[in-house]
Amino acid sequence: MRIDYNHIRPQIDELLMSYSDLKEEDTENNASIILFGRVSINRSYNGFTIDKKYDIKILIPLNNDELPDVWDIGNHIDKIYIHRYPDGKLCLETEAFIAFCFYNGYSLLQWMKNIVEPYYFSYEYYSRFGEFPYGDRGHNLVGIIETYQQIFKESDCAKVYKLLRAISQRKYRGHLPCPCESGMITRKCHGRLIYPFISDDYLFSIAKRDYSRLCEAI
Ligand SMILES: [Zn+2]
Ligand SMILES: [Zn+2]
Incomplete structure (x- = not known):
């Protein structure tokens, strides 16, 4: 950090x-x-x-x-x-x-x-x-997906994957369609939530690595 x-x-x-x-x-x-x-x-x-x-x-x-x-x-x-x-x-x-x-x-x-x-x-x-008080965070890949679902406020795993793919290309176009493919423009959809991972070098490096790990697994 x-x-x-x-x-x-x-x-x-x-x-x-x-x-x-x-x-x-x-x-x-x-x-x-x-x-x-x-x-x-x-x-x-x-x-x-x-x-x-x-x-x-x-x-x-x-x-x-x-x-x-x-x-x-x-x-x-x-x-x-x-x-x-x-x-x-x-x-x-x-x-x-x-x-x-x-x-x-x-x-x-x-x-x-x-x-x-x-x-x-x-x-x-x-x-x-035998159960977790605040719900469990999965370990490894499951945990990674759950983390981005939480941060991007997006339950659809396919959309989370598309957002991570866009982050890993480090392109942000607020006025173009959101990478989640909702049809809305980025700024009005997930823009604010994915922006930190594009603008901050450290968060970007983590998201990029998490995205590669997901790609390797699927
Ligand atoms: Zn763990
Ligand atoms: Zn979106």
């Missing part, structure tokens, strides 16, 4: 203030910042409450096109859970979704509150009830 140190420093301080058992690792490494320690999560939904502490490691990359990652160092998440990778890294959400949140101005604290904490809550809820 191309974050430089000066820009990210206040956000890291804000995160450390909100999660007082989280510490910053002392390192000479200036490619990333590592936080580790215990976070308390206290949340309720549908009459189910968790109030639990989790040992985690967070890696925040600097100056490159990567997103922050979280590892379950306390082994709180079952190793066979689909949204946990074998090395303990959490499959928090799709890259496109998280990148889109940062594009829309998310701070690290918002990322923590709105993506990381709900991840743990969903896991606990799923372990108890």
Whole structure:
């Protein structure tokens, strides 16, 4: 997400203030910042409450096109859970979704509150009830399609595919027919929703790669 140190420093301080058992690792490494320690999560939904502490490691990359990652160092998440990778890294959400949140101005604290904490809550809820509280985001390709359905506000997979194809060609013509082939002009159809993926280099690179993955799969 191309974050430089000066820009990210206040956000890291804000995160450390909100999660007082989280510490910053002392390192000479200036490619990333590592936080580790215990976070308390206290949340309720549908009459189910968790109030639990989790040992985690967070890696925040600097100056490159990567997103922050979280590892379950306390082994709180079952190793066979689909949204946990074998090395303990959490499959928090799709890259496109998280990148889109940062594009829309998310701070690290918002990322923590709105993506990381709900991840743990969903896991606990799923372990108890066998279903997900806010609906599951599919893993891999299914998750990718669902993400763009959500962002483009479009349930028709074929239209989502056509929109991604247009994005990958990086052409935007607001006054021409929308790439979804609805017959409306782009500006009055999906224009506003696809524009960030055409104008922003980082979102564009993710959408282009997601589109190639979809093409390989079909
Ligand atoms: Zn996943
Ligand atoms: Zn459209």
